[in-house]
Each structure stands twice: as structure tokens, then as C-alpha cells.
Amino acid sequence: MEKGQNMTSEMSNKDAGRECCNQSKIEERLFKLEDIVSFDPSAGKKTIFYETGCMAGAVWCLEPGQKVPNHSHSTSDDIWICVQGTGTFYPGFGEKIEITKGDIIFSEKGQQHGMVNTGDERFIFVGVAGPIPMDYIAHDDL
Template identity: 60%
Template sequence: METMLNRRLFRIEEVSQFCEQEGKKTIFYETPKTAGAVWCLKPGQSVFTHAHTTSDDLWIVLKGTGTFFPEPGKEVTITKGDMVISYPGEQHGMKNTGDEDFVFVGVAGPMPMDLICFDDE
């Protein structure tokens, strides 16, 4: 029988998954209000540039160094310990430009969350 603690406590190493072909997103919880996911990227892999019209999207970098794309033509270096918030309508995407794996947790809401995709640069 699952206890309340099992539904509330997650371990990064248990929800982190990598894929050799592309960055891997693993949703580890979803409620009517928010959702959480772990993104795992090998060097050179990326998260496509996108936005959400009504949801905030908070990224918390746990490992690695990458390049964040906050708007067309702009790049910002992000690394372990950084937190990046994208508000509704704001473009966001990133690429692992470092030499090691890149891992971040994303928390977004409110739900449901739409997705507006942009051409990757």
C-alpha cells in the first residue's frame, strides 16, 4: 500500500533518465495546479524553444553548464545552482553546451499548460 510519503517524496536519481538520441523529460508528478519534471541532457542535446500562454515555468539546474535562450538572438549561460523563471508568454529553451551531463528540475503551473513551439535557432 502506498503511503502519503511515497506520493510526496521523490529522489532525483530515481526519476532521472537519459536518452542517447535526445534530451529526456520525465514527469514525476502532476496535480490539477502544477507539474514537475526532470530534464536530462547529454552534451549537445537541447530543450526546444517554446512558451506557455498561461503558465509559469521554473527551471532549477542541478548539474552541468548550458546555454539558455530567453528570447530570439539572446543567450545566457546557466549552471548548477541557477534558477530560471519564464513567465506566461516568455520564450524559453536551452542547450547543453558543457562537457558533462546537464540535469534540471522544471516546475510549471497553473495547469492545464499549453505549448507554443518556436523554430530552433
């Protein structure tokens, strides 16, 4: 994502960029949401907690009114799992779906998707995407 697109992003302290393997220790496979959640008062925040050559996992934290701009990925699928709050998901320009804790959203490669925290409380969702590397194609704003 390019600078100035109303999102901040950081890597967690877990080892990122590992190749796909089946030999991971359990402490490398278990993540605590409370250790990853981080908000930025100026923009929605994405924290990548795991990344391999195959996939990436991230926690997105949005204060009320903050958003993930409408975008797509040409070669990657994206799954978003809402764990706290209420938001509006945009599966394509002009469409919208209200989501809340426990809802799971799937976007195939090429499908537009974006999110806005439309509630009065903090909004948290977990994203899992692959394959990696993953491009970012911006679309008309929400």
C-alpha cells in the same frame, strides 16, 4: 510537445494526474532525483515525476549538444532549476545566458525559453510549471 521535436517524455511510476489536495502522504511528496534521472542518447528526455490539476514537476536530462527547443506557454509559468552540468538558456530569440548548477530560471506565461547542453558532461535540470493543463507553443529554433 509534438513528435519529432527532438525530445522524449515519459511519466515516472508515481501516481500522476491527481487533483490538488492538502492530504498527500509524505511518500507522495518526496522524490529522489536518482530515481527519476533517465537519459536518451538520441534526444533530450523529460520525465514528469508529479502532476496535479494545479502544477507539474519534471526532470530534464540532456546529453552534450542536446536541447529543449525554444518555446512558450500561453497560460503557465515555468521554473527551471539546474542541478548538474552547464548549459545555455535562451530567454528569447537572439538572447542567451550561460547557466550552471544552482542557477534558477523563471519564465512567465508567454515568455520564450529553451535550453542547450553546451558542456562536456550530462546536464540535468528540474522544471516546475503551472497552472495545468499547459500548452506548448514552438518558436524559432535556438
